[in-house]
Amino acid sequence: MGEFDDIHMKFQELEDGRYIVRIEGFKREKTVHQTKPIRWDLKLMNESPLILPVKFSHIETNAGFQILMRELKNLGFSKPRSAKEFEEVMADLLGSIVEVSLTTTNKEEGYRELRFLRRLY
Secondary structure, rough: OOHHHHHHHHEEEEEOEEEEEEEEEEEEOOOOOOOOEEEEEEOOOOOOOOOOOOOOOOOOEEEHHHHHHHHHHOOOOOOOOOOHHHHHHHHHHOOOOEEEEEEEOOOOEEEEEEOOOEEEO
């Protein structure tokens, strides 16, 4: 057994493309930069041993909020009019099967973007 065998899965990344996932949950936790993005808990719906990158929605910034609003529209939701409506939409998403797009946006830095495309179920 090698010294780094415990991290072998970190090298098993999915290629850019479209994938089907189930939204199993989400949470907001403060980051080292004192922001509280949404951290999505997504499960890849095939038996691939490869790893789906973590999806964050940085809703504290205007740009991040607008990106999430466009994604919610792609999933069939109207733009929430309040924080309470937003919370209801988020609760409705739990258990949903959705198609996502995975794109490498900066190969040198390894930045990968995961976007919601459409709700299948």
